Amino acid sequence: MPLLLGCIADDFTGATDLASMLVKHGMATVQVIGVPDGPLPEADAIVVALKSRTTPAAEAVAESLAAAEALLAAGAKQLFFKYCSTFDSTDAGNIGPVADALLKRLGAGFALACPAFPANGRSIYQGHLFAGAHLLNESGMENHPLTPMRDPNLVRVLGRQTEGSVGLVPFAVVEQGAHAIRDAMTRLAEGGRRYAIVDAVTDAHLVAIGEAAASHPLITGGSGIAMGLPANFRARGLLPLRPDAADLPPAKGFCAVVAGSCSRATLGQIGFARDHAPVLELDVLATPDAAALAAQALSWTEGKLNAETPVVIAASAPPEKVAALQAKVGRDAAGALVEHALAAVAQGLVARGVGRLVVAGGETSGAVVSALGVRQLRIGAEIDPGVPWTFAEPAGIHLALKSGNFGARDFFLKAFAHV
Ligand code: ADP
Secondary structure, three states: OOEEEEEEOOOOOHHHHHHHHHHOOOOOOEEEOOOOOOOOOOOOEEEEEEEOOOHHHHHHHHHHHHHHHHHHOOOOOEEEEEEEOOOOEEOEEEEHHHHHHHHHOOOOOOOEOOOEEHHHEEEEEEEEEEOOOOHHHHHHHHHHHOOOOOEHHHHHHHHHOOOOOEEEHHHHHHHHHHHHHHHHHHHHHHOOOOOEEEEEEEHHHHHHHHOHHHHHHHHEEOHHHHHHHHHHHHHHOOOOOOOOOOOOOOOEEEEEEEOOOOOHHHHHHHHHHHOOOOOOOOOOOOOOOHHHHHHHHHHOOOOOHHHHHHHEEEEEOOOHHHHHHHHHHHHHHHHHHHHHHHHHHHHHHHHHOOEEEEEEEEHHHHHHHHHOOOEEEEEEEEEEEEEEEEEEOOOOOEEEEOOOOOOOHHHHHHHOOOO
């Protein structure tokens, strides 16, 4: 299976989101954690998950180039730089500097930039990014702690981050389809533009943009724009039909859920699970000690582990409880304490025969994945939008990593009916 698409994602859950999109459109896809340090696995697409969204730009560039090198050495025919659908960045980067460096490495002079993801409410019109009905700078993103987005005009935003200049392929052209988009991009490139922000309001637009960019060495955008790319490889006879793209090895072992997200969605999912499965809510305030919490949780699981109904172990708490712990030990220490505890719980669960594990929370997932020594995730079918089952190696277990806000109320039960 020759590698076709080599992807570099600037954060962990964004990488999974992209990988899931590619699988859904028929590419066998593996997510690799961090810059690859050995031979790459067999796949149609590989997504290297970096943590480069908010690191210093020089670091993000160096890591992205190292990832690109590994992907190109493995034979990737096209590179994809994945960033957030809300274009999370600052005037210092990292989208512009990373894209500039990748273009230079590829000896290319032009790339499109399209973070639109209509299914999640992200659309671009006249270069302006909307989140739902709101312009980006009135969507709440203007208050983001790390990457406040105060200008909704992506032509200007990207323009401030790159040494090159930025043009626009507007809605009226995108509406006319792939040929018109391709012509417009060619004119912009010939006119000396390094990037084009491309408007997109519907999935049909994304598919047409993907088709128009079939010959581009580099594509940049959100996971939405990836939906048109598998068809390009199929049209060139490089990608066979893969009805088994989402197949994973058979699931084995006991079921469990570990939750560290305190989002409203996750709290609702824990509430739902209480009526259907054994749920342990850790009292972190009473026992502010990671090892002791983990020991408590693991002894509670005795006699409860089975292969049908999960045990649910949650540190998740409503805002007043979170605030109380933060007041007691400090905000960062509170987060780290809970992450250490849950990572140790996950390790203990796997040691006790858990082979199917759902983790709720982005940071929590990061802590669990590194505690389990996971190097890569083969991506399977989606449980709910944006959350696929994966097969984690070398751990050899099934993992579903749920970003806090994702998933329906019955997610913790439903997940195990899917694997
Ligand atoms: P999300 O995806 O919802 O943002 P994360 O796992 O990324 O979830 O972040 C949740 C953070 O809250 C983690 O750092 C976690 O350790 C912390 N946390 C979880 N439970 C508690 C709690 N009871 N008190 C304080 N912090 C908590």
